[in-house]
Amino acid sequence: MTDFDAGAIRAVTFDFGDTLVPVSAAAFRAVVREAAGDVVERLRLDDREAFLAAWAEERDRQMREDVLQDGREMDMGRRFARLIARSRGMAPPPADVRWDDAAVDRAVDPAEVAWALDAYRDRWVAGIPVPEGVDRVLAGVASARRVGILSNWPHTATIEAVVDRAGWRPHLAAVVVSADVGAIKPDPAIFRAAERALALEGAPAGAILHVGDDPRADVAGARRAGWRAAWLHADNAGSPLPGAGRDPEPGAPGPDVEIGRLEEILEVLSEPPRA
Numbered sequence: 001m002t003d004f005d006a007g008a009i010r011a012v013t014f015d016f017g018d019t020l021v022p023v024s025a026a027a028f029r030a031v032v033r034e035a036a037g038d039v040v041e042r043l044r045l046d047d048r049e050a051f052l053a054a055w056a057e058e059r060d061r062q063m064r065e066d067v068l069q070d071g072r073e074m075d076m077g078r079r080f081a082r083l084i085a086r087s088r089g090m091a092p093p094p095a096d097v098r099w100d101d102a103a104v105d106r107a108v109d110p111a112e113v114a115w116a117l118d119a120y121r122d123r124w125v126a127g128i129p130v131p132e133g134v135d136r137v138l139a140g141v142a143s144a145r146r147v148g149i150l151s152n153w154p155h156t157a158t159i160e161a162v163v164d165r166a167g168w169r170p171h172l173a174a175v176v177v178s179a180d181v182g183a184i185k186p187d188p189a190i191f192r193a194a195e196r197a198l199a200l201e202g203a204p205a206g207a208i209l210h211v212g213d214d215p216r217a218d219v220a221g222a223r224r225a226g227w228r229a230a231w232l233h234a235d236n237a238g239s240p241l242p243g244a245g246r247d248p249e250p251g252a253p254g255p256d257v258e259i260g261r262l263e264e265i266l267e268v269l270s271e272p273p274r275a
């Protein structure tokens with residue numbers, strides 16, 4: 001814990017998965033199954049079980065290549081294009097060889113990918129509940145400060161749809177998603193993108209607080225970007241999201257504030273901003 005000065009905080013960003021919206025493994029599995037079923041039926045592909053098995057392989061491939069090797073977000077549209085190509089008989093490359101995406105794009109109509117993304121978004125919004133109290137938290141923080149969402153997420157439209165469905169839009173000055181930015185937390189580049197989106201470029205160090213559950217992406221990332229960080233000790237052991245349940249990186253900057261429930265951030269910020 002550090003010397004935390006709430007009066008200096010002019011803006012607050014929230015992580016999405018497992019911070020604003022807890023994601024259970026069972027609900028996530030159901031969303032993937034339902035979206036896969038929609039796509040298989042609509043595009044008259046092979047059976048859903050084969051599609052789901054390919055989905056898991058392509059997700060793991062994107063995690064390995066895009067996130068771990070290239071340090072960027074996975075792209076859900078790219079995943080669907082590869083899955084549709086596979087369903088039509090295109091053989092996937094071996095695990096250590098990258099896809100020929102130009103060949104994939106010759107085999108798949110962009111309208112089909114767009115349709116698959118919409119189906120995935122709609123199943124996600126319908127299948128992953130948003131907790132009641134989050135709207136009150138966002139409204140409370142937004143009454144005195146700029147509020148944003150800052151998320152590592154492979155599909156921006158899904159987050160935008162949750163925001164609209166939950167009625168959060170009036171509270172938000174910015175929604176910053178790695179799928180658009182290219183960089184992922186903890187890369188300082190995505191925190192810089194959030195500063196621009198919040199119109200706080202060049203704000204003094206410590207003027208922005210980021211709230212998140214992942215000690216590496218959220219906490220160490222924010223601190224290294226010159227921000228303050230609140231670590232939410234979310235009960236996310238059962239979450240399927242990549243950042244869930246991670247331990248802090250040894251020697252990395254720790255949080256300024258620790259909270260057990262999202263609502264506690266209102267108390268942390270009860271002192272209004274001075275400027």
Ligand SMILES: [Mg+2]
Nearest residue numbers: 015017018213
């Ligand atoms: Mg998270």
